[in-house]
Amino acid sequence: MTTPLEGMPPAEVGERLRIAREAAKLKQVDAAAKLDIARTTLVAIEQGQRRVRISELQQLVKLYHTSINALLRTEAIKVDLAPQFRKLTEHVDEAVENAARLLSDLAKAEVELENLLGVKRIRNYPPERPIMRGDVRAQAEQDALELRQWLGLGLRPISDIVTILEMELGVRVYIRRIDGRISGLFAYDEALGACILLNANHPRDRRTQTAAHEMAHLVSTRRQVEITDGVQTENSREERYAASFARALLTPARAVMQKFRELTAGSSKITRRHVIALAHAFGVSREAMVRRLEELKLTKDGTWDWFQQNGGITDEQAHQVLGDVPAPDANKAEANQPTTLRLGMLAGEAWRRGLLSEGQLIHMLHVDRIELRRMFDGLEIEGSEADGALLPD
Numbered sequence: 001m002t003t004p005l006e007g008m009p010p011a012e013v014g015e016r017l018r019i020a021r022e023a024a025k026l027k028q029v030d031a032a033a034k035l036d037i038a039r040t041t042l043v044a045i046e047q048g049q050r051r052v053r054i055s056e057l058q059q060l061v062k063l064y065h066t067s068i069n070a071l072l073r074t075e076a077i078k079v080d081l082a083p084q085f086r087k088l089t090e091h092v093d094e095a096v097e098n099a100a101r102l103l104s105d106l107a108k109a110e111v112e113l114e115n116l117l118g119v120k121r122i123r124n125y126p127p128e129r130p131i132m133r134g135d136v137r138a139q140a141e142q143d144a145l146e147l148r149q150w151l152g153l154g155l156r157p158i159s160d161i162v163t164i165l166e167m168e169l170g171v172r173v174y175i176r177r178i179d180g181r182i183s184g185l186f187a188y189d190e191a192l193g194a195c196i197l198l199n200a201n202h203p204r205d206r207r208t209q210t211a212a213h214e215m216a217h218l219v220s221t222r223r224q225v226e227i228t229d230g231v232q233t234e235n236s237r238e239e240r241y242a243a244s245f246a247r248a249l250l251t252p253a254r255a256v257m258q259k260f261r262e263l264t265a266g267s268s269k270i271t272r273r274h275v276i277a278l279a280h281a282f283g284v285s286r287e288a289m290v291r292r293l294e295e296l297k298l299t300k301d302g303t304w305d306w307f308q309q310n311g312g313i314t315d316e317q318a319h320q321v322l323g324d325v326p327a328p329d330a331n332k333a334e335a336n337q338p339t340t341l342r343l344g345m346l347a348g349e350a351w352r353r354g355l356l357s358e359g360q361l362i363h364m365l366h367v368d369r370i371e372l373r374r375m376f377d378g379l380e381i382e383g384s385e386a387d388g389a390l391l392p393d
Contacts, residue, residue: 005057005072007118011048016071018046020064035059058354068355069116080104081187081195084225095179096227102366103185103197106174106343109364111192113346116355123170123193126150131220136237140244141253143219148252155255157282161211165196166342171218173340175200175207176366184210186217186226194218205285209246216245251282251292260298270299272313276321286313339365344375351376 005013021031028046032039035056044050052060061068081104085096114121127150129143148154151168158164165171172195183206185197196214198207210228217226221238259281263274270293279289290304307313339347347365350356356364362372 005052005054005068008072009048010045010051013052013072014046014048017052017060017064020061020066020071021046023066024064026064031060031063034063054354067357067360069112069350069360072116079108079189079191081107081189081192081225084187085185085227087225095182099178099182099185099197100187102176102178103174103187103195105364105366106176106197107172107189107192107195110172110343110346112364113343113350113356116350117346117353119346121170121193125169125171125194125222126219128222129219131237131241136241137244140216140241141248144216144245144248145252147215147219147249155252157255158208158212158250159283161208161215161250162198162340165211165215166340169194169218171196173198173211174343175340177201181229183207183228184214185228186214188218188222188225194222203285205279205283205288208250208283209285209288212246212249213242215249216242219245247288247292247295250284251289253296256282256292256296257298260293270303272307272317273321275307275313276318280318280322286318339367339375347372348376 021028026034028042029039032042035042037056041050045052045056057068057071061071082097082100085100111121113119126147129139129146132139151164162173162175166173170193172193174196175198177200178197180199180201183199183202185195187195189195196211198210200207202210213228214226217224217238220241224238226242256278259278260274263277264270267274275286275290278293279286282289284292287304290299290307293299294301294303343365347356347361351358351361358369358372361367362369365372367375
């Protein structure tokens with residue numbers, strides 16, 4: 001892995017240091033004295049005759065009241081996703097504006113960290129499948145099945161859709177607490193790539209459904225921004241496609257039919273126990289599971305409404321069926337993490353190397369100091385040399 005410091009010619013680094021020193025109104029002799037180094041050493045660094053060491057660079061930027069990031073950055077990411085969302089509808093309220101701004105800031109922060117660490121983001125997006133004329137739901141079912149095959153998932157349940165999006169497809173995914181009316185945002189930009197923001201205030205099964213919905217837009221309409229609300233009305237072909245795609249991706253027809261037959265063998269009706277077991281097996285909400293059963297004609301239309309009119313299907317009943325099996329994200333522990341795995345690792349590495357301060361990361365990632373330190377503790381950022389083996393050059 002080549003960092004900007006290693007990849008930048010010593011002469012260019014030296015020139016930037018000279019400009020930073022002069023901006024701080026310091027002479028070479030004074031700067032050298034404050035750092036307790038010979039003036040000739042500083043001259044050699046500024047003229048590119050000697051490469052500056054990271055420890056020296058950390059001292060220099062502190063003395064010059066700048067940062068390593070500001071000194072070495074090639075070009076700031078100037079992309080702003082918020083205006084794209086403003087164009088989506090005639091009236092964009094403050095909640096959407098704030099969520100769009102947060103998505104834009106987090107995506108730009110991740111790109112900046114990648115540039116600083118010399119990391120190249122690999123995009124492994126699935127082939128685009130434009131929505132064609134005809135039965136849009138049938139097309140969505142087929143496209144979702146193709147994506148499963150492309151990912152090598154077969155018919156097995158998806159246990160962690162965020163990891164698939166982030167680590168396998170290269171999509172930028174963020175989980176933050178935003179207005180409850182917004183389930184998620186999707187945007188695509190050539191510089192940033194595909195970006196998704198999910199609402200951490202929602203239960204995990206709902207976030208999973210939203211992520212699958214946004215994945216449909218990645219497949220079919222990736223160059224159009226999308227706001228997914230809590231209602232998710234299917235009032236356009238694009239939304240009907242996305243809703244059908246999400247259901248087919250998370251609960252593939254053949255797998256649902258097989259599991260349904262296994263669980264209801266010998267039963268003449270579907271019970272709450274059946275619904276709870278099926279929803280748990282596929283990691284979706286009880287309502288989403290029943291709606292899918294209705295769609296596949298495995299139960300009568302209106303089954304979910306019947307359950308709702310007759311006491312619903314409660315969490316207590318689910319606990320009785322599942323026993324000590326932990327409910328996914330019961331206390332939103334996963335959503336309380338300030339960053340996703342990849343972004344957290346990038347931030348931690350930049351901090352460990354001294355390339356960014358805590359204050360700079362707090363500003364970039366929109367977290368407070370306690371959240372940042374909790375994130376670093378989780379990454380074991382201050383581990384000893386014995387914590388891992390060296391990587392090859």
